[in-house]
Amino acid sequence: MSNILQSDLFGKVRATVLYATLLLVTFLICFPLLWSLSTSLKPTTEIFATPPTLVPEEYSLEQYKSLIQGKDMYFVPGTKYRPKTSPPQHFLAWFANSTIVTFGSTVISVVISTLAAYSLTRFRYWGRRFIPYFSLLGYMLPSIIFVFPLFLVMVELGLTNNLWSLVLGYVSITLPFCMWLMWAFFRGIPVELEEAALIDGASRLRVFIEIVLPMAMPGIIAAAIFSMIVSWNDYLFARIFINSIQQLPLTVGVMHFFEGVHVNWGLMMASAVMMTLPLAALFMVIQRHLVAGFGAGAVKG
Amino acid sequence: MEVSLEKVSKSFGSLEAVKDIDLSIREREFVTLLGPSGCGKTTLLRMIAGLEKVTSGSIYFGDKLVNNLRPGDRDVAMVFQNYALYPHFNVARNIGYGLKVRGAPKSEIERRVREVARILEIEGLLERKPRQLSGGQRQRVALGRAIVRDPFLFLMDEPLSNLDAKLRVSMRAELKRFHMRLNTTTIYVTHDQLEAMTMSDKIAVINDGVLQQFSTPQEVYNRPTNVFVAGFIGNPPMNLLNGTLTHENGPALKFGPARQTLPPATHPIVSKCPEGKRLILGIRPQDISLSEAAASANLVGKVWLVELVGSEKLVDLACGEDIQLMAEVKAEQNFSVDQTVGVQFNPSRIHLFDPESGIAMRD
Numbered sequence: 001m002s003n004i005l006q007s008d009l010f011g012k013v014r015a016t017v018l019y020a021t022l023l024l025v026t027f028l029i030c031f032p033l034l035w036s037l038s039t040s041l042k043p044t045t046e047i048f049a050t051p052p053t054l055v056p057e058e059y060s061l062e063q064y065k066s067l068i069q070g071k072d073m074y075f076v077p078g079t080k081y082r083p084k085t086s087p088p089q090h091f092l093a094w095f096a097n098s099t100i101v102t103f104g105s106t107v108i109s110v111v112i113s114t115l116a117a118y119s120l121t122r123f124r125y126w127g128r129r130f131i132p133y134f135s136l137l138g139y140m141l142p143s144i145i146f147v148f149p150l151f152l153v154m155v156e157l158g159l160t161n162n163l164w165s166l167v168l169g170y171v172s173i174t175l176p177f178c179m180w181l182m183w184a185f186f187r188g189i190p191v192e193l194e195e196a197a198l199i200d201g202a203s204r205l206r207v208f209i210e211i212v213l214p215m216a217m218p219g220i221i222a223a224a225i226f227s228m229i230v231s232w233n234d235y236l237f238a239r240i241f242i243n244s245i246q247q248l249p250l251t252v253g254v255m256h257f258f259e260g261v262h263v264n265w266g267l268m269m270a271s272a273v274m275m276t277l278p279l280a281a282l283f284m285v286i287q288r289h290l291v292a293g294f295g296a297g298a299v300k301g
Numbered sequence: 302m303e304v305s306l307e308k309v310s311k312s313f314g315s316l317e318a319v320k321d322i323d324l325s326i327r328e329r330e331f332v333t334l335l336g337p338s339g340c341g342k343t344t345l346l347r348m349i350a351g352l353e354k355v356t357s358g359s360i361y362f363g364d365k366l367v368n369n370l371r372p373g374d375r376d377v378a379m380v381f382q383n384y385a386l387y388p389h390f391n392v393a394r395n396i397g398y399g400l401k402v403r404g405a406p407k408s409e410i411e412r413r414v415r416e417v418a419r420i421l422e423i424e425g426l427l428e429r430k431p432r433q434l435s436g437g438q439r440q441r442v443a444l445g446r447a448i449v450r451d452p453f454l455f456l457m458d459e460p461l462s463n464l465d466a467k468l469r470v471s472m473r474a475e476l477k478r479f480h481m482r483l484n485t486t487t488i489y490v491t492h493d494q495l496e497a498m499t500m501s502d503k504i505a506v507i508n509d510g511v512l513q514q515f516s517t518p519q520e521v522y523n524r525p526t527n528v529f530v531a532g533f534i535g536n537p538p539m540n541l542l543n544g545t546l547t548h549e550n551g552p553a554l555k556f557g558p559a560r561q562t563l564p565p566a567t568h569p570i571v572s573k574c575p576e577g578k579r580l581i582l583g584i585r586p587q588d589i590s591l592s593e594a595a596a597s598a599n600l601v602g603k604v605w606l607v608e609l610v611g612s613e614k615l616v617d618l619a620c621g622e623d624i625q626l627m628a629e630v631k632a633e634q635n636f637s638v639d640q641t642v643g644v645q646f647n648p649s650r651i652h653l654f655d656p657e658s659g660i661a662m663r664d
Contacts, residue, residue: 201373
């Protein structure tokens with residue numbers, strides 16, 4: 001009897017400790033996110049309040065408004081004078097740049113890697129066995145090694161300070177891994193399915209579109225997500241390839257909120273939230289596919 | 302329409318998978334390509350389907366050379382070993398895909414799919430996805446996909462090998478009935494001789510990419526053309542004994558001290574052979590009888606294993622130093638291990654082979 005009670009008690013203690021630890025870890029992980037969300041919703045006057053407030057005393061969309069409409073830093077009430085000391089806000093342009101570049105590089109990367117991987121798994125030619133491993137090796141080199149040679153290439157192509165330089169740059173880092181992922185995925189799709197469709201009378205292209213692509217969808221989604229994360233979060237390439245403020249993507253653009261010695265934390269945090277939202281939303285929608293895709297790649301690769 | 306293969310060969314790099322195969326399959330025939338795994342039978346089937354290019358030789362459907370025709374243009378249907386059902390389509394779409402690709406109107410597709418589903422008794426499954434089906438049901442869907450297009454030729458690549466033993470037997474009978482009903486020419490690949498024997502009009506035995514024999518099941522069983530066919534067909538396999546020919550007191554083969562008189566039917570052939578020529582004697586376990594009276598027999602063996610297989614017993618025998626035999630006897634006959642028995646071959650069932658070429662010696 002006492003034994004049962006003891007084990008019951010032990011179970012309760014164990015569960016409590018377990019959940020407390022989990023809560024703590026979750027809180028630690030989420031804290032920066034919560035903090036930036038909270039800061040972005042405070043009016044400027046509350047941001048530096050002592051003691052700091054985690055939950056804003058007063059909610060305000062002031063930071064977001066400034067982010068989008070521009071902010072007059074040294075605006076003096078009652079005068080029309082707006083000194084040029086403050087940079088005009090380019091947040092929307094940066095956001096658009098990031099979106100275009102991410103979308104462009106992801107589409108190119110996924111299309112090329114899918115076709116390349118399909119070819120590697122289904123046709124016989126020299127090198128088809130080692131190319132996938134070789135390409136993975138390329139992905140393992142740090143991108144700082146590529147960035148300067150690539151910059152010189154962009155100069156030659158006349159693409160510096162152009163969004164295309166970023167699109168191509170990101171494709172060059174994401175393509176090898178995407179191709180390897182798709183290669184692993186295609187290897188798991190039995191070739192008999194395609195042969196059955198060929199005998200059913202479908203053309204190669206039709207087989208690819210109607211039979212192969214639907215089955216490869218989890219892999220394609222995983223590859224796309226990977227490519228999006230890399231492109232959306234890149235700082236290095238954008239810092240080096242782009243030099244006009246209007247052409248910057250978000251990552252480098254928001255660094256302009258470090259105004260000399262003064263850091264505009266309100267704008268910084270609001271942009272952080274705005275940057276996180278699109279990818280977070282995307283994750284929530286397709287995380288099921290993401291897990292399936294990575295799982296399949298891992299097991300069969 | 303006839304299917305003819307003329308000197309068809311296939312190489313993968315330096316590996317010759319199929320060598321110079323000639324085969325002529327008549328309309329409505331059920332032909333089995335039988336051989337051990339890796340013998341090239343599947344490659345041959347895939348070449349007929351158009352999934353594999355022919356390295357040399359010609360394949361004709363009727364008078365038409367089809368070597369360079371795409372699989373979809375050959376009017377053949379294939380059932381794969383793993384069924385190859387499209388996992389993202391339901392059963393109805395799986396069956397109807399070939400019709401859809403060929404541009405059949407929707408109502409027509411629906412009608413044909415329903416009809417085939419009725420024949421195969423899978424009407425209740427049309428909305429299901431392949432992963433929700435059992436092995437036997439998948440098999441039927443794969444069959445349905447082949448039947449629905451009403452092709453002139455069915456190609457089947459070990460379609461029963463993924464089913465459990467019991468289902469395999471019933472599907473075997475069902476496939477045979479379908480063939481009798483549809484009367485479509487069928488080429489069936491298997492390594493299971495029982496499937497080949499029970500279903501086929503003709504069997505093509507293949508080994509190492511070479512066609513060994515192409516004839517009816519009875520013929521393949523009763524008159525194997527060479528040592529390979531003799532040893533491959535029949536269960537348990539035929540006993541093959543190395544002996545030396547002697548003409549003393551009539552033609553006979555000597556195995557060490559033992560002597561086996563050869564039946565009159567073989568005399569015209571063996572009389573042309575010189576004394577002392579080495580020959581292989583083939584005798585099926587079913588054609589050996591054992592007696593307890595060892596003394597009067599001309600071949601004596603020692604029992605070293607008795608296995609009961611239902612209505613029969615398989616008896617392993619050692620006759621002298623290096624001759625091992627298997628005999629099949631009625632289950633009622635009792636033999637014990639280490640017993641000495643007399644061994645009698647049914648003389649009319651003796652096969653003779655040339656040890657160098659392996660070819661059966663007949664006139």
